[in-house]
Amino acid sequence: MHHPPDIEALLRDLRQRFGPRRALWVFGYASLIWRPEFDAEECRPARVQGWHRALRMRSHINRGTPERPGLVFALLSGGACRGEVHRLPTGNAEAELHRLWSREMPTGVYTPRWLPCHTPTGMVPALAFTLSRRHQACLAPLDDVAMLDVLRHARGRYGTxxxxxxQTAEALRTRGIRDREIERLVALAGRHRLLPPTEAS
Incomplete structure (x- = not known):
């Protein structure tokens, strides 16, 4: 059984690899962009190589139920991903990291990693929550019929x-980030009249 590292182990790894005074950065690729729930002293656009954003992680609570699972984005191996890095406040970084851990890791579904994130002012190692393709929560790519069924019906404690x-599409659009698959899925929802009036107009 896979046991993800705890916060203390991650911080030890960060400081051993990058130095004791290295700032704590977090890479956001979906809801961590538009609902970070932690204080950040700085945000930068960022790109990671070797990982991509995919709407393939099953959600039984936040965006669906066990009876009708929803989907959320995950960072899967392969390709590249544009998003944002957030620098946690120097004097309170570990407390903010604990808050983030409580949100992202209650079930240990992710594999947290320090990934090199390329920003306009240089590379920073940032904590990213990745998903193993072998994890049971990682679904095979859905065809459009199955995806439309999820988009029509899946609802969890935080919404559909x-x-x-x-929300992810809008956050990326306002930051000038193109994600063709997200744009395709939004267009698919529009063709099938699933979009609210403000989105469809």
């Missing part, structure tokens, strides 16, 4: 999968 997709 469709809302989550649209």
């Amino acid at each position: 999968t469709l809302d989550y997709l649209l």
Whole structure:
């Protein structure tokens, strides 16, 4: 059984690899962009190589239920991904990291990694929450019929999968980040009249 590292182990790894005074950065690629729930002293656009954003992680609570699972984005191996890096406040970084850990890792579904993130002012190692393709929560790519069924019906404690997709699409659009698959999925939802009036107009 896979046991992800705890916060203390991650911080030891960061400081051993990059130095004791290295700032703590977090890479956001979906909801961590538009709902970070932690204080950041700095944000930069960033790109990671070797990983990509994919709407393939099953959600039984936040965006769906066990009876009708929803989907959320995950960072899967392969390709590249543009998003944002957030620098946690120097004097309170570890406390903010604990808050983030409580949000992202209650079930240990992710594999947290320090990934090199390329920003306009240089590379920073940032904590990223990745998903193993072998994890049971990682679904094979859905065809459009199956995806539309999820977008029509999946709803969890934080709302629908469709809302989550649209919020992520809007956050990327306002930051000038192109994600062709997200744009395709939004267009698919539009063709099938799933979009709210403000999105469809």
